[in-house]
Amino acid sequence: MHVSDLLVEGVNLMLLGMGSVFLFLTVLVLAMSGVSRLVAPFATDDTYPNPRRQPVSTPTEEHKETIAVISAAISRYRNKP
Numbered sequence: 001m002h003v004s005d006l007l008v009e010g011v012n013l014m015l016l017g018m019g020s021v022f023l024f025l026t027v028l029v030l031a032m033s034g035v036s037r038l039v040a041p042f043a044t045d046d047t048y049p050n051p052r053r054q055p056v057s058t059p060t061e062e063h064k065e066t067i068a069v070i071s072a073a074i075s076r077y078r079n080k081p
Contacts, residue, residue, distance in 0.1 A: 059067065
C-alpha cells in the first residue's frame with residue numbers, strides 16, 4: 001500500500017470515530033433533555049432548598065472560644081520563622 005492510501009484510510013477511520021462519538025453525545029443530550037422535561041412536573045420547591053432562606057445562627061460563647069483558638073493557631077503558624 002502507498003502512503004497516500006494509508007493516510008486516506010486513517011482519515012476515514014478518524015471521521016468515522018469522531019462521527020460516532022458526536023452522534024452518541026447528541027443522543028445522550030437529547031435523552032437527558034427529554035427525561036428532564038418528563039420529570040419537571042413532579043419536582044417541588046422542596047427538592048433543592050435555597051440555602052439563603054435558612055436563618056443564620058449567632059455564635060455562642062463556646063463558638064467564640066473555638067474561633068479565637070483557631071485564629072490564634074493560624075496567626076502563630078503564619079508568624080513562624
